[in-house]
Amino acid sequence: MGLLAPCLLSKVLDLPPENLIKSISAVPVSKKRHVADFQLSIASVTEDGSSNCLAQDLQLQAQKIAERLRCDAVVSEISAGQGTVNFTINRELLAKTVLQQVLKDGSEYGVKSELFSTVPRQKAVIEFSSPNIAKKFHIGHLRSTIVGNFIANLKVALGHEVTRINYLGDWGMQFGLLGVGFQQFGDTEKLKSSPLQHLFEVYVQINKAAEDENTKKLAKDFFRKLEEHDEQTLSLWKQFRDFSIEEYIRIYKRLGVHFDEYSGESLYQEKSQEVLKMLENKGLLQKTTKGTGIVDLSEKKDLSSFSTVMRSDGTSLYITRDLAAAIDRMNKHSWDTMIYVTDKSQSNHFQHLFQILKLMGYDWAERCQHVSFGLVQGMKTRRGEVIFLEDVLNEVRSRMLQNMASAKTTKEIENPMETAEKVGLAALIIQDFRGLLSSDYQFSWDRALQSRGDTGVFLQYTHARLHSLEQMHGNEQLTDVNVACLQEPDAISVLQHLLRYDEVLYRSSQDLQPKHIVSYLLTLSHLAAMAHKTLPVKGSAPELAQVQHGVVTGLEAARGILEEQSVRALPTQWCNHLGEHAPAG
Template identity: 70%
Template sequence: MACAFRRSIACQLSKVLDLPPESLIKSISAVPVSKKQEGADFQLSVDSLLEDNSGRSRPDSQAKADRLAEKLKCGSVVSEISTGPGTVCFKINRELLTKAVLHQVMEDGSEYGLKSELFSGLPQRRIVVDFSSPNVAKKFHVGHLRSTLIGNFIANLKEALGHKVTRINYLGDWGLQFGLLGAGFQLFGYEEKLQSNPLQHLFEVYVQVNKEAEEDKNIAQLAHDFFRQLELGDVQALSLWQRFRDLSVTEYVRIYKRLGIYFDEYSGESFYREKAQAILQLLERRGLLQKTAYDYYCSLTRKGSAVVDLSGNGDPSAACTVMRADGTSLYVTRDIAAALDRMDKYNFDAMIYVTDKGQQKHFQQVFQILKIMGCDWAERCQHVPFGIVQGMRTRRGDVTFLEDVLNEIQTRMLQNMASIKTTKALECPEETAEKLGLAALIIQDFRGLLLSDYQFCWDRVFQSRGDTGVFLQYTHARLHSLEETFGCGYLNDFNTTCLQEPQSVSILQHLLRFDEVLYRSSQDLQPKHIVRYLLTLSHLAAAAHRKLQIKDSPPDVAGVWHGQTSSVQSCTFCPSQWNETSWNNTCM
């Protein structure tokens, strides 16, 4: 409904400013709810409007706002016009606000906010999201958790906005580390351990062979030779590698199921080992491949590798190594081959890579080489970097594997649930505890800027009060319980006079902002906007619970109020399972 109000305001403004309404829509924003007093519902920033049309800000924006406000008139939609610092503010007729917002909430349901005019005119796009990407033959490391959660958020958001999304898990299943692992298994591996606990045993082998290779150059050479055999297609080496890969993917699928996440395609570096050679030949034919006496990335060979000069003037610091001296490919070469293959397969409008900020330079080089190769569509490729989580520990010490985190989440949440007297008996308490704990972890992760590092704290994650995932789930469970207990579903007809209390109006005003929040997240791919919106909604609902009693209230009063607070019951843009809980069915 916010879009209809914006259009009405834009139409009135267009007559005064002699501008088409469409050019004004995005300059009109819903006003954030104020704790101190009930304010206006929408505002127009005069500075923003002037910048949009003249390219610069004016020092007399306040005077312009005052003069513009004087030219506008109230009507059936806008009941009050005022000015703020450089803004013109609009207050919507309260009866119309109540009726229109609730009607839109009931009509759109889970798609509320997605049909906004802010998204109109945007074509459906083909989007590839590359995320998670654990390393094969290693247990799912906790370091890949953020990529998994953030990538899933981006994919869900784009999908909800009507785009065609392909989710790719680009596994780390090739490279010199497999030379180490292959040689290591031949030296230290045990078939019985591989069958009983495959990834744990492979991890132990990998740790041992790395240690031995640091002290024994012969083992390092064996590892290099094994990878060389893989690159040349040696049947025995490939058979062992394929076994490691199959065991790993089976384990990853099980972990993703616990997270409520799926992929459309499991790919990997190994898919492009041959195509990477074709890339090297193409670069050489175009005169872009240069031999150098130094290889900045490989400790086993120090000369004869090949680079691409990204500076255009021979600056060695801007050279990107794309081939080892023995002709084997590198991570960057395989990523270039993968990008070309995906464009050929999906003809994407955008491809988004979700990895930690340590790989920013890598993707800059990949995109730059693609441009040098004449791929204009390299501009459609985007890297979404994120910071590092510090201090994630279980009671047993530092966390290495994701499954340790999930098990810790479940244990701690079960303890919290057991300590709360109002927790009712559940059929599957372990499953519910894990979903609640995962929601808490996601909210903790999504609250801030993705690029920022943050210190992890279990106690803060599981707090039931404040801006936490537990509080968000508690609010949802409480509203769901009210609906079940009092039968207060959505009403086809309601009395708008029952919703004039400040707490009710604040919730209605906050609902006006949802489409703007979605739009902002769709532009910068930051989940913090949606998370903060939902947490504020939960706090507003809690304040209303304290002041507006549902129990013992007439059905028309109880039902209408409950309908508005449960309008945004879950976050469509997070893992699908974490909103299916109502573990704490507390009634007022």
């Protein structure tokens, strides 16, 4: 963006330069035709905007503005488009500026753009993943985990202070049932060796017996003892929790995910009673004829919309503990924004949560946000319908190993299992992130693990291949780039696309959707694949290697946001397993 200084236009348009920053954008690269480098949107700089302006009016304004502007040492061509003024930058200046910027900023490329100059650095609390203790890590938690991790990575990359919280489902009546089940069917040794699997088996067995009234009474008694902090009951619950967290941490390590805090509903059992007292003192808590506590959320106060916050016996519910957790987190972290990442079925719950907080007088409730996502459908292993996340991770590793082994060319790599897992995980993440998060999508192993097309495997391949070229031909920094040899259309297309990254990053930062960055990366990989054919590094001027090195840096800057697991850890030799020919763009 710095190539086209807004101050050059501000005089003609009679607008302050800062008002033009978001009106100027890099033009998307087109395979079919030459495109300009930047465009100014006329609708965004006119008072009545695009809603009232007819297309021909915008076109006429674009032509008038284009006629008033003059080319100079920076801008070599100016033209009017469909409601835009288009600018083509001096080709040598474009190449030199973009390469120098990418190589200078490295992993912070795009972040230092003037687009972010007015965005304040904030403290963000992000709650994600949040499985239920004593149950195996359900596949439904995969999306929450990787989406929450993406948002956290994005915030960190943009300079925000982020606290990642895993809010565990570690309280509630199900623990009464599980406690009774473990007393009847449990095995201490199995609990130590495979806690989640064993507790899941126990839970299945006791659920079959739960229709018996005596079993229900025993479960209620167990949970009552838990709430009363009975020493023996609490000790057993603590074992369930500690063993479960240990196993979760092992699975998170495979995913390349970490948390700053492991919190849980159990921490807010007592504080939720304080919340109920606050609601009562503020006149917000009402009692039904059955004795349950509710909060009226309707505008007319006619109970057409309400939220239940207390059982008839006075104990708290999930939403009451969520209220206590939100207040506690504000006291502890003084956050600027708090984001909850769960599936869209919980949208109503979070709407009620934020409404109640606001009624309680907490204005910061407006800075709470629920990022919802749709369901993954059709995810099956070879053994059938998949339930547990670990089965998915094992399956993707197994399938990727098989794909690597069946490739035409083979080359020994030190740890094929680790490589297969990393590439397979990238495949899962890219397939998940390609669309709108709120949409359900149909999962396909074959589509996800393809080495050609818009897949995570292709993305990993591109990165590994570029690193391999760097190792073979050197990647030392050039102090003075001779840009005269970087004028081929394919080189220009790569440079033009690199220009767009700050806008892509800004867009993702606004709507927290990973699809913008994924689309950018896949296009960059396709452009790199085309450039491989027309711009061979071997035997060429060292400046061509600089373009390649710039692409690697650009890939890494964006890739690191999608997942923490560094692609640099991948052996470059693994790309030989995909066959003799590079995936085409």
